[in-house]
Amino acid sequence: MSGLEGGARPRFRNIDVSQLSQYRLPAPGLVSILHRISGAMLFLLGIPFLLYLFQESLTSELSYQNFQQIASHWFAKLVLLGLIWSFIHHFCAGIRFLLLDVHIGVEKEQARAGAKIVLGASVFLTLVAALKLFGAF
Ligand code: HEM
Numbered sequence: 001m002s003g004l005e006g007g008a009r010p011r012f013r014n015i016d017v018s019q020l021s022q023y024r025l026p027a028p029g030l031v032s033i034l035h036r037i038s039g040a041m042l043f044l045l046g047i048p049f050l051l052y053l054f055q056e057s058l059t060s061e062l063s064y065q066n067f068q069q070i071a072s073h074w075f076a077k078l079v080l081l082g083l084i085w086s087f088i089h090h091f092c093a094g095i096r097f098l099l100l101d102v103h104i105g106v107e108k109e110q111a112r113a114g115a116k117i118v119l120g121a122s123v124f125l126t127l128v129a130a131l132k133l134f135g136a137f
Contacts, residue, residue: 027115035093038086046083077133084129089122 015023025033056067070076096114099105105114131137 026112027119028111031093031096031115031118034089035097038090038093041083041086042090045079046086049079049083081126081130081133084133085122085126088125088129089118092118092122 012023056063096118105111
């Protein structure tokens with residue numbers, strides 16, 4: 001249900017699918033949903049992919065060459081970059097959630113600032129990792 005309760009800014013309670021385009025998720029909400037998505041990506045894609053690469057890197061000389069070929073392919077690098085972002089975001093957001101659990105940064109403005117720091121730091125660190133992964137330095 002939505003309405004203009006208590007001011008010009010629309011308030012949303014239980015939103016309907018048709019209202020999704022008008023709903024602006026606040027930064028803490030975005031961090032939260034991305035934390036779940038990144039956790040799922042790390043678990044469902046990260047564990048099997050990294051274990052496979054690890055196995056290929058160790059089994060034999062031939063499998064090591066296969067590992068090198070896969071790891072140097074642009075698409076594999078893109079997948080790795082997705083996993084790197086997932087880990088960095090999940091890690092930073094996880095630390096923020098643990099701090100919230102001990103009542104640090106729970107006030108509205110602090111919670112918003114913390115969420116923006118998490119979003120900014122994870123994008124920045126992922127960009128640095130991307131430059132390294134694609135050989136800029
Ligand atoms: C190493 C740093 C990590 C930290 C600090 C961390 C922290 C956290 C925290 C605090 C939660 C609970 C969030 C809540 O209260 O809702 C959580 C959930 C979760 N984590 Fe991690 N985690 C880390 C690594 C990982 C890794 C490596 C994986 C997967 C391989 C993972 C998968 C998940 C999943 C699937 C959830 C449940 C998400 C949800 O249901 O919303 N985490 N993590």
